[in-house]
Amino acid sequence: MLSVLTSLRLVAVDEINIATEAHWSDSSVKNPESFDATAKQLAWEREIANRLLKSYRENENRLREIEAELDTLPIPYGGEPTGSGGYLTAWQKSALKKTQLNFTWDKTATIDAIALVPLRLYLGDEAGLTENAYWPGSIKIRAKVNGAWKILAELNDSQQEIQNSLPEFVSFDPIQTQECNIVFSNLPKRMGNNQYAGGFSEIFIFSTNANIAPRAKITVNSSREGYRVFSRDYLTDEQTPLGLPEIGPRTAGGLGLTIVTKDRIHSPARSFTIKYPEDQKIDGVRIDPAVIYKPGQAFPIRFTVQLLDAAQNILQSNERYLDTPFRNPGLNPHIVHFPPTTARSVRLNFIESSQPTERSRPWIQISEVTPLYRGVPLPRTAKITATQENKPRIAQGLSDPFGIQLFWSNQAAYDGMTQSGKILTHREWLKGLNLRLRLLEEKSLLTATQTTLLHKVRNYSLMSTIGLTLLIIFCALYLTIHHRMKVKREIRDTRERIASDLHDDVGSNLGTINLHTEFLMDQIEEAELTDRLKAIFKLTKESAFGLREVLHTTAPRIGRAQNIVPHIEELTQLSLFDIEYSLQLDPTINKTLTSPLLRKGLLLYYKEALYNIQHHAQCTQVTISLKEHLGRIELKISDNGIGMSKDQLAAPSTLRTLKLRAKDLNGALKIQSQPNQGMTLRLTISPR
Structure with a gap:
């Protein structure tokens, strides 16, 4: 293992x-x-x-x-990350945006160490990011001492040579404080987006071995607050993605407690009790899930944890999951915190067992139960008892994937050994992981x-071998470059030959069609036929213009640049023949639009925009302007149609072709629209 x-x-x-x-x-x-x-x-x-x-x-x-x-x-x-989601800020527009996490205690506390655990999650649209997800580049840890803020540590992301989600552990001389905060900035950029965020999966604040972070009130100036289970509430639940606080080597004995019902219905409540020969100070109980097969799949769903006196009277009771089902802890232990209490016994009452599949029997599988005081396990001098209904199963002959035979018993649930190794305090564990990082x-x-x-x-x-290798590489590069240049020349010649054929054949045919159309228009007096001939004439003319643009793009020596302004006017008239429109075109725009690819892309974008207006906008008036502004070309198209809502605009399929055309032009497309108030498309591109 x-x-x-x-x-x-x-x-x-x-x-x-x-x-x-x-x-x-x-x-x-x-x-x-x-x-x-x-x-x-x-x-x-x-x-x-x-x-x-x-x-x-x-x-x-x-x-x-x-x-x-x-x-x-x-x-x-x-393996795959487990535990709760951790904390992540809301999306920020600037990487320098500062986020401040504040921890405040009701009473003065003594702290001497802080551990920060990075996020380690499969984020889906974040390109499968798992290691050190959204770890801030700049972190400052402060505490208020005698009314003044004292800097405890400053961390810089460049200090991390290896980024594999191991924690940062900062220790310092003990100080007394009621308030501590963590300020971080220089946020990582979201994959493929100009948005920034930062966060952690868990924060531990230690007073010797006790983690007092769960006892603090947490405030923050930026948080997802539950979106994708990223919230400040998960900063101190001790559910990290790093696994159980333990250390190997793997052991085959003392694996814990297994309870299996006789049938497929949930059994009555059962209990597991740790009874000490004398009173003990207790302020926490740690329950380790079993990690054999799928981690945590048999953790109890509803349960209570109680502290009892010598007469078995209840002193403290945690009933958080008495009526509310508990989520699968995965590979993490579940820790119940109490006020410091002098008690004789710790009792777990199992109200409802887990049923991993519909066909399986409900069952409970726990690796270890550990009473704690200030983060340290209590001496293992207790007597373990269980209700008669438990009858813990001994798994005879059951083997795990590593070939180790498994045996389960009551006593093994309190021997200090999980099936993966010896349990540690959180402080020892995090300090060890940080030392591993260093x-x-x-x-x-x-x-x-x-x-x-x-x-x-x-x-x-190898000097002589390198020299010979370099000579071979040089020759290979020379031959490769020579061959590529030859292929490029052949491709260019082929393009020009095809362009010449198109110019001489298709171009002349389109010109002849125009001549015949003009002749028929002069000979025919019937209005309807004349209108159709005019439409054919304009479409043929527009096709000829498009052909010359294609020739100019693919074979500049054959084609030539044309005046794009009258072509846009004719294209608008053809597309918006039954819609009132106003057209404002800068006559000097041709001097700026010198790139064949840019001209072609702009015309294709314009055609698609007019098509969408004609078929979808349901408008009666369109305003179009094409001008140069501050060295950039701006094409603005507005209509008074039905418009779109914000949800419609946010859909990936909305105006997808226009967005792709704008992206191909390296342009910025701004869309403004509201229901029944029309739409405005503003495309801005650089001519260079």
Whole structure:
């Protein structure tokens, strides 16, 4: 399990580690017979570097020390993120927008450490972003001491060499305060959008080992407040995406408690009790879900947690999930907080079991139950009892994917061991994960340094090979470029030949059609036929104009630029033949519209806009203007039609073709519309 998770989480670091062997491993895979030779070559280079370079020897020793230390530290969960959504700001227009998270306690508290856990979520439209999602570039942590703000820490994103969602842990001399805040800015940009946001999945504020963040009142000046379960309320629920607060190695014994009903209906209430031989101070109870198969799938749905005195009277009772079903905690423990209470027993009452599938029996599966005081587990001297109806199941012969046989019992639910390892306090766990981050950063830098040193050794022996390789590459590039230039010339000649044929054949035919149409218009006096001939004449003329524009775009030496103003006038008359319109065209616009592609794109956009007005706008009047303003071309089209609502405009399919045309022109399209108040399209493009 440890090796699997390590490989999942440290992919980036492993890639760096094998950088020195990449050249050889690639060639070895392609040619297995050369494996021995390349391995000997690499070993020789390392031996030379180890003998000649003192820094190489020191770095190798430090890398071995780091590997040994990493084996003793917690390992973050590497699968799909679990837990609540965490906190994310509302979208901001500027990356420099500051967000302030305020934590206020009713009484003065002593704090000495703060941990920030990055978001690690599959965000869908955020291109599958999972690592350090929306981690702010600038973070300042402050506390109010004696009426004045004191800076406890300042973090900069550039300090993070490895970004894999490991937490930042900041410790400082103990201070007494009632108010602490976190101010962050330099927000990351949303993928493919000019919007910015920042956030965390969890914030821990420690007083020695106790996390007092859940006891604080939280205020913030910017928050999603529940959208996609991103809210300030999830900042202190201790539901991180990093997994259980524990440390390996994986153990096969003491896996916890399993309760399975005899049939497919929910059983009566059952209880699990931890009874101490003498009174204990208790202010929290941690319940670890089972992670065998799907994590948390058998966590109780409705339950209560109670603290009892020696006579088994209830001193404190958390009934938050007595009537409200509890969401699946995934890989996270559920922690119940109480005021500090002197109690003799801790009792869990299971009201409703989980039913993972419609056909399965309701069941409960818990890995560990841990009473806490100020974040530290109580001594394990208690007696475990359960109601007679429980009859915990011992899973004989049941094996997990790693081949370890599983056994479940009452006593195993309070032995300090989950099925993945030994449980830790949150402070130990986060501090260990942060130390892992620092060691990985150091390892990354050292590995890169070793790679550089090996390259220096390798360069002496590969100089001649590199020279020959460069010569071959130069020749290949020369031949490739020569071939591409030849192909481009052939394509250009083909375009010009086709353009010439179109100009001489289709162009002359369109001209002949116009001559015949003009002749018939002079000979025919019937009004209806004359109107149709005029329409044919204009369409033919418009087609000829379009043909010349296409020729000018694809083969500039064959086609030529034309006056676009009269063509727009004719195109408007043809498209809006039954609608009153006013047209204001800058006669000097041709001097600005010199790019063939820009002219073509603008005409296609204009045709589509007129088509939409004629077929959808239901208008009686259209106003059109085309002018140059401050070095940019502005095309404005307004109608008095039925318009659109904001929801209609926001739909992806609305005016999709116009938006694509504007994007192809690298232009800015602004759409203004309200129901029954018409629509205005304002396209602004740069002629350069």
